[in-house]
Amino acid sequence: MAGELEIDIDRSSPVPLYHQVAQAFEQAIREGALAPETKLDNEIDLAKRYHVSRPTLRQAMDKLVRDGLVVRRRGVGTQVIGPRVRRSLKLSSLYNDLQESGAQPRTSVLTLETVTAEDEVRDRLGLAPGTEVYHLRRLRSIDGQCLGIMENYLPLSVGTLTGAALERDGLYNVMRRQGSDFQMAHQTVGATVATAAQADLLGISPGSPLVTVQRTALDSAGTAIEFGDHVYRADLYSYETTLMNH
Amino acid sequence: MAGELEIDIDRSSPVPLYHQVAQAFEQAIREGALAPETKLDNEIDLAKRYHVSRPTLRQAMDKLVRDGLVVRRRGVGTQVIGPRVRRSLKLSSLYNDLQESGAQPRTSVLTLETVTAEDEVRDRLGLAPGTEVYHLRRLRSIDGQCLGIMENYLPLSVGTLTGAALERDGLYNVMRRQGSDFQMAHQTVGATVATAAQADLLGISPGSPLVTVQRTALDSAGTAIEFGDHVYRADLYSYETTLMNH
DNA sequence: AAGTGGTCTAGACCACTGT
DNA sequence: CAGTGGTCTAGACCACTTG
Structure with a gap:
């Protein structure tokens, strides 16, 4: 019932307050x-305890x-969700893929x-006919096992790509270093069987099953900066999401 | 450049203001x-035009x-995203599945x-050993073509299930009518090949490719109310999402 | 320097849930 | 009824982008 939790809020940090609060709770829950x-205690008490306003605390809870x-339930309160539904079934997540693309074991x-x-x-x-683009094919493996084949197309305007940089840092890190920071991506996940x-x-x-992923990534201006067409071994890969009703 | 848009805001409606504003913009964009x-115009002007406060307008933009x-880009403004990346590649979306489950053509x-x-x-x-549950297998088709096989397990506490009600209204509608309203769901999407x-x-x-979906649905108390294990024809079905970087 | 979105505050009233 | 989260307001200051 308590929900006591010590949080160090650093008001001089560039990290937003709501983010600091949310992160502290997330860590406490995952640990x-x-x-x-x-x-948890009600919003007003929590806001007082951490010396933030109620809207700021609500932003963290959101x-x-x-x-x-x-x-959260109106009239009732806020409860931590059981870990049963947070557990992973298989291996890697496509979301992590996106956010930690360079950290993958081997490409x-x-x-x-x-x-x-x-x-x-x-x-x-969104290019004109006849435009030249980069075409990139990579093999991703993990612990010496091949996980999937990744095929990418990128406009030349993203900068210079070299095989060494790609293998060392990952595609998204190379792009970020050249000023192409992606903001969102649209994905389609499906299935197919392996060709010879x-x-x-x-x-x-x-004939083995493969998970297919097609992804279009956009930068903060809404310009498409990458199109990817990937296949992964279905026995090593699956895609996880959480859907909310609102 | 204008971004003018006439919106009828109904302040006596039970629908939140931010929701009315967001919906009006969404409709205008989709149409x-x-x-x-x-x-779009800046937040302050928009807030004035629709007679809401800036935080409320921001909630709509969020x-x-x-x-x-x-x-949105700080120091720049808010732009409508091109339709290229909103277009669907294939047929139905799993998200719609969840929210309009009863509206599917034929089950x-x-x-x-x-x-x-x-x-x-x-x-x-999250049940004790030996507990009885409903076991449900359904065949979903669309225009006379079989789309997938859906297998579900539900605690008996969800109420009474009958085949007729399920075929007429869909699983989620039957459950909602009996007071089981789901709040969120965790899903895993993968691939396999069809057995005989x-x-x-x-x-x-x-040996044909199938998209697999495993889903655990929770009600607003965080209690699991359904576990589903589904397969769909890969040539008729794929799963779409939008990922945000923050 | 001017304009934008990002963050934050200190209140207020309401709708819903439990007793 | 008291307590909860849901919504809303009218400001404020800051960080960032563009000219």
Whole structure:
């Protein structure tokens, strides 16, 4: 019932207050310091305790709700959600993929060239006919096991790409360093079966199931900066999400 | 450049103001009344025009950003995002599935029984060993084509389920009518290939690719009220999402 | 320097839940 | 009924981008 929690709020930090508060709660929940089913104190008391205004504290709670760590009910209160539904079923998450792309264990570049964009690629990236784009094919592996084949198309305006930089830092880190910071991405996840060529690269049998991911990434101006068409071994990869009703 | 937009705000409506504003903008964008790349007026002017406070207007804009309709940049402004990245690639979306579950064209119930929950199901639903649960198998089709096989497990406490009600109204509508309103769901999307039995039901060849979806749905108290294990034809089904960087 | 969105405050009233 | 989260206001200051 308590929900006591010591938080060091650094008001001189550039990190927003609501973010500091949300992060402290998230850490406490993930570490188990706040057990599932625990009822937190009400918003007004929490705001007083951490010396922030109620709207600021609410902003933090909104974040926890969106991240699926906590449930709020009007007239009742705020409760920590059980860990059962937070547990992962399989391996890596596509979301982490996006945010920590460079941190993945191992990526080898198979192809790095510039080509004239085909229609679908042109359309996705919003380019004029005949425009040249980067075409990139990479093999991602984890603990020596091949996980998937990643194919990317990027406008030349993202800067200079080299195989060495890509293998060392990952695509998104290379792009960020050159000033292309992505803001959002649209994705389509589906399924297919491995062709002979794919099976050969991945070390599996033809006809094995593959998870397909198509992604269009946009920068903060809403301009498309990358189109990706990826396949992953279904036995090593799945895509996880949390859906909210509001 | 204008971004003018007539909105009827009904202050006596139970619908929150920020929701009314956001919905008006969303409709205008989807209908094309606000063209892509259009720059909206600044927050303060918009707040004045619609006679709401700036925080309320910001709450509406936050929603548009989360839904991927609009991009904001500090010091620059707010822009409508191009439709290119909003376009669907394939058929139905799992998100709509959740929110409009009863509205799907056709669902036939193959199995409706109560069984003793297996370990995985018990774990997902947070039930004690030996507990009885509903076991439900349905075939979903669209325009006479079989789309997928849906298998669900539910605690008996959700109420009475009948095949007729399920086929007429859909699972979530039946549950809602009996007081089980879901708040959030965790999902895992992956791939597999059709077994002979699955292929037979779906009218495809064994070995064809299938999209797999496992879903645990929670009510507003954080209690698990449904576990679903579904497969869909990969040529008719894919899963779409928008990822935000923050 | 001017204009934008990002953050924050200190209140207020309401709708809903439990007793 | 008292307590909770949900909504809303009218300001304020700051960080960032653009000219």
